[in-house]
Amino acid sequence: MVAASALLPPASTKLERAYADATDLFARTHDAVSSMRGIKLRNPPPSWLPFLVYEYGLGELTPYVPNLYDLIDEGIRWQRVRGTPASIFRALGWLGYSAALDEAPPRRRFWNVLQIALERVRDDEADLIRIDGVTTLSLPKRSTFWRGYHGYDVRALEWGRTRWGQTLWSAYSGVRIPQSDVKWSFGRPYDIDHAMTQAELQALGVWIEPTGEVELGWDDIPWPDAPWTSDAEHARSVAMLAAVPAGTAWAVFRDADGAVIGYRRARARWPVRPAPGGIYAIGSNRYAVELSGATRLYIEAMTDFGDGFGSTAFSVGFVLSAVPAAGFAPGARWLPAGGIVPAGPVVAETPVSIEFGRTVRERVRAVLRF
Structure with missing residues (x-):
C-alpha cells in the first residue's frame, strides 16, 4: 500500500506530507473495504x-x-x-x-x-x-x-x-x-381388479355351487385327466353374472370410520371380455363389451369437481343396482349418505386414499370377475 504523501510533488513540504498521511482514510479503511467486497453475493447477513x-x-x-x-x-x-x-x-x-x-x-x-x-x-x-x-x-x-x-x-x-x-x-x-x-x-385414476367372493355373490343372490370338476393345475404331477378349460365352470360364471340385477351401479366412498361420504353414479356398467383393442382399460389390460357369455363386469365412475370436497375417502366399493332415494332427483350423479335405495350390498370394497378437491375428478375403474 502506497502512503498518501508519496503522491505529492517533490516540492511539497514536510508539513504537507505529514498532513496528507494524517488525513488519509484509506490506510484505516482498506482492510475493512476489501473484506466487504462480494459479501452480498457470498453470504449476506x-x-x-x-x-x-x-x-x-x-x-x-x-x-x-x-x-x-x-x-x-x-x-x-x-x-x-x-x-x-x-x-x-x-x-x-x-x-x-x-x-x-x-x-x-x-x-x-x-x-x-x-x-x-x-x-x-x-x-x-x-x-x-x-x-x-x-x-x-x-x-x-x-x-x-x-x-x-x-x-x-x-x-x-x-x-x-x-x-x-x-x-x-x-x-x-x-x-x-x-x-x-x-x-x-x-384427474386421478384408481384401478381395481377384483375376484368376487362367495360372500359377495351370496349377498347379491346369484351364488351357484361349484360343479366339482377337477381343474388343471401346473403343480400337479402327474397332471389330472381334466380339460384345459372347464365348460361347466365357465357356464357357472356366466350364469352368476347374468343373474346380477340390472340397473344403475354406484361407487360408494367411505371415510376412516366406515361412514358413507357419498355415492357417485357409474357412467359405465358393461359385461366385458379381455381384448387387446378394447375400449376399457384396467392397468395394462384392455376389455371389450361382451353382451352375452361374459364372466367379467366392468364398472367406471368419475366424480365431478367438488364432489366430497373437504373429505378423505379410505375405501371405495360398488352397489351394482340402485336408484336415488325419495326426495332426490332421479338423474342425480352425486348423492350423500342415504341417497340411494337399496344401499347395498357393497361389493369389491377396496382401500384407497382419496382427498377430494375442488379441482380434481377422481376416476374409479373396476373389473369384477365372477
Missing part, C-alpha cells in the same frame, strides 16, 4: 436480505418464495430469462413442479393464452395459488396464463377440427378457485 431483494427487483416474488436466500440466488437467474419459457420452468421448479407449455394456435382469436400441462396432480390446493403467481410473473407481457391441467383434459369444440364425442360444447374442462383467475383441471 440476514439483515441485508430485504434491501438486496429491493435492489434486485425481486419483491414481487416474495409471496411465492419465502426463503429470501433462495429468492436472491434463484431470482437473479430468473430475471435474466424472464419472459421466456425458461423462466416458467425455473419458477415452477422452486415449487417442486415441472410442466410442458401449451400455447394457443395462431388461428385462434385469443392466440396469446397459455396453458400448462403439469407433470402430476397438485399436492395441495394452496399450491395452485403459487403456481398461478410465479407463472404469471414469468410470462411475456403479451401472454395470459389461463389454465393448468393433468390427468383430465377435455377441450372445447372447434367446428371442423375436433370430434364431438371428445370435446365440450361450451368451454375447456376445469374450475376456478378463490384468489386465482386460472382454470384448473385434474
